Amino acid sequence: MLNFPSSGGGQPWARIDGRNGMMTVSGPDDQHTFDMKNKVFAFNVRGATQGWLALANGRDWQPIENGQWGNPPSPDHQPGVEIEIYSKIDDFGDSPVRVASASSKAFTSFISAIAQKAGGDLPDDVWPTIRVDSVTTVKVGKGSSIDITFTIAPRDKWMRPEEDAAPQAPTKPKPLVEQDTLGDDAEF
Secondary structure (H helix, E strand, O other): OOOOOEOOOOOOEEEEOOOOOEEEEEOOOOEEEEEOOOOEEEEOOOOOEEEEEEOEOEEEEEEOEOOEOOOOOOOOOEEEEEEEEEOOOHHHOOOOEEEEEEOOHHHHHHHHHHHHHHOOOOOOOOEOEEEEEEEEEEEEOOEEEEEEEEEEOOHHHOEOHHHHOOOOOOOOOOOOOOOOOOOOOOOO
16 A cells, blocks of 8 residues: 655645744745744634644644544654644745644644634634744753744734635725834734
8 A cells, every 4th residue: 555645635834843933834846944033924723623643654634523532543643733824924925824733832832822812702704813023942851842922913903814815806005104013024
């Protein structure tokens, strides 16, 4: 029997390296790695799924059913999360929505912190939107991990990913006004 590694079903993907905090995204011909600091992202917290992830022989994602973890499918499977990430940054290229899944403590803690700061009663049409303030490498045992600090945008500034999926009607130019910002380079 042939065993081909899964590449996410052909969907554009994003990965956050749990050792240094760099994000890597798929591209048509190659991968692109960049620093997340001062970048703005929206996360589909409401649509995130938990499951078992194994990376030993390619990517094997097994979502759990009805919140019931049970036993892992193999000793290589670890608890993880899969989530869609949206961004308008150039680093995302022509695929503003990407799928990320990981089982690292850094990634699962990051997603959990976003969900917690977003609060309950999440709307269907907008995703919690954050600006990454810093990515710090921390020592964990004999290895390293990352701590990602971020600022969450007010709910009225959360992104609507479907806006990039459909053609937009032309709009009249708006008069120049000062925009609200939360700091340095990135604006919500």
